[in-house]
Amino acid sequence: MQPATTWASSEISIRDYLNIVRRRKLVIVITALVVFAVGAVVTFRTPPTYRSTTRLLLDTGPPGFAQYMGDPMLSQFFVQSNAADIDTQMEVLQSEGVLSATYREAGVTPGSVNLIVSQAGTTNVLDVAAESTNPEAARRFLDALPRVYIKNVTWNRKEEINNAIEFMRERVKEETEKLRQVQAELQALRQVSKVFSVTEGTKNLVELQAQSLVDVRKAEVRVQTAQAMLEALMAQRKGMPEWVTENESVTNPEIARLEESLANLQTQRRGLLVLFKPAAPEVQEIDARIQATEERLKQLPQTITTTKKVRNPELIALEQQIAAAKRDIMAARLELAGAQDNAAR
Structure with missing residues (x-):
C-alpha cells in the first residue's frame, strides 16, 4: 500500500482572521482612535x-x-x-x-x-x-x-x-438726401423738358414721336425730290452739245486802214500845194491816189461777220444747276439721318 500523503491547506479561514485580530487588537484600536480624532478635529x-x-x-x-x-x-x-x-x-x-x-x-x-x-x-x-x-x-x-x-x-x-x-x-x-437729390434732378428735367405731369409728359412724348415720323417722311420726300431733279438735269445735260458756233459782226478793219491812208495822202497834198500849183504833176498824182482810195473806201462793207466755236453757254448754266442739285441731295440726306436718329430715341 502507498503511504497516505497529508497536504496543508493554503486557504486562510475565519478563525485565522480572528486570531490575527486578537493578537493585533491594540494596534487596531489605536489606529481607529487616531482616525476618529483626526476626523473630529477636521470636522x-x-x-x-x-x-x-x-x-x-x-x-x-x-x-x-x-x-x-x-x-x-x-x-x-x-x-x-x-x-x-x-x-x-x-x-x-x-x-x-x-x-x-x-x-x-x-x-x-x-x-x-x-x-x-x-x-x-x-x-x-x-x-x-x-x-x-x-x-x-x-x-x-x-x-x-x-x-x-x-x-x-x-x-x-x-x-x-x-x-x-x-x-x-x-x-x-x-435716403432723404437721395430723395432730395432725385427731386432736384426731376425738377431740373421738368424745367428742361417743360413736362410737369405724367399725363402731359406721355402726351408730349407721343406728339414728339409723331412729329419725328413726320420729319422723317418729309426728309425722305425731299431726298427723293432732289434725286429726281438731279436725274432730270443729268438727262438734259447728256442731250446738249458741248460746243456751239457763234457768229459775230464787227466793224471792217480795212475801212480804218483806208481812212488812215486817205488822211496821209491829204496831208501830203497840202504840203505839195505850198510848193506847186494844183495842176502840177506831183499834185495831180496825189489827187489820183486820193480819188482811188475814196472809191475803194466806198466799195468796202461797213461790217464783217466772223464765225467761232465756243463752249455751249447753256451747258455752263446747266452744270451749275447740277452742282446745286447735288448739294441739295447731300443736305436732304443729312436731314433724313438726323430725323431718323430723333425718331429712334
Missing part, C-alpha cells in the same frame, strides 16, 4: 457650508415675427432669437460679467459664493443654487442673481434696439 475646524436654492423658468414660446428679408441690421429683431436656449442661458448665468454684477448688487465679497446651475430634467426650468460659508451671503447673492440676469438680458436687447434705431436714423437721413 470641527471646517466652517459649515450653506446652500440657498431657487428656480428660474425660461420663456421659450415661439416668436410672433414673420420672416424678414430686409436690412441685415434689423433681421435679428424679426427672426427667432436664441435667448431661450437652455444651454446658452446657463452659460450666461455663470458668466464673469453676470457674477461680478451680482456680487456688487448683493454686496457680497467676490468669490465667497459658489454658483451651481443645472437643468431640471428636459424642462425649461433651471435649478440655481448658491453655496457659501456665510448663509446671509448665499441668500443675498441668490436674491440679486435674477435681477442682474434680467437686467443683463434687457440691457443687451435695449442696446441692440438702440443701435438699430441709430442705424435706421442714418439710413433715413441718407
Whole structure:
C-alpha cells in the first residue's frame, strides 16, 4: 500500500482572521482612535457650508415675427432669437460679467459664493443654487442673481434696439438726401423738358414721336425730290452739245486802214500845194491816189461777220444747276439721318 500523503491547506479561514485580530487588537484600536480624532478635529475646524436654492423658468414660446428679408441690421429683431436656449442661458448665468454684477448688487465679497446651475430634467426650468460659508451671503447673492440676469438680458436687447434705431436714423437721413437729390434732378428735367405731369409728359412724348415720323417722311420726300431733279438735269445735260458756233459782226478793219491812208495822202497834198500849183504833176498824182482810195473806201462793207466755236453757254448754266442739285441731295440726306436718329430715341 502507498503511504497516505497529508497536504496543508493554503486557504486562510475565519478563525485565522480572528486570531490575527486578537493578537493585533491594540494596534487596531489605536489606529481607529487616531482616525476618529483626526476626523473630529477636521470636522470641527471646517466652517459649515450653506446652500440657498431657487428656480428660474425660461420663456421659450415661439416668436410672433414673420420672416424678414430686409436690412441685415434689423433681421435679428424679426427672426427667432436664441435667448431661450437652455444651454446658452446657463452659460450666461455663470458668466464673469453676470457674477461680478451680482456680487456688487448683493454686496457680497467676490468669490465667497459658489454658483451651481443645472437643468431640471428636459424642462425649461433651471435649478440655481448658491453655496457659501456665510448663509446671509448665499441668500443675498441668490436674491440679486435674477435681477442682474434680467437686467443683463434687457440691457443687451435695449442696446441692440438702440443701435438699430441709430442705424435706421442714418439710413433715413441718407435716403432723404437721395430723395432730395432725385427731386432736384426731376425738377431740373421738368424745367428742361417743360413736362410737369405724367399725363402731359406721355402726351408730349407721343406728339414728339409723331412729329419725328413726320420729319422723317418729309426728309425722305425731299431726298427723293432732289434725286429726281438731279436725274432730270443729268438727262438734259447728256442731250446738249458741248460746243456751239457763234457768229459775230464787227466793224471792217480795212475801212480804218483806208481812212488812215486817205488822211496821209491829204496831208501830203497840202504840203505839195505850198510848193506847186494844183495842176502840177506831183499834185495831180496825189489827187489820183486820193480819188482811188475814196472809191475803194466806198466799195468796202461797213461790217464783217466772223464765225467761232465756243463752249455751249447753256451747258455752263446747266452744270451749275447740277452742282446745286447735288448739294441739295447731300443736305436732304443729312436731314433724313438726323430725323431718323430723333425718331429712334
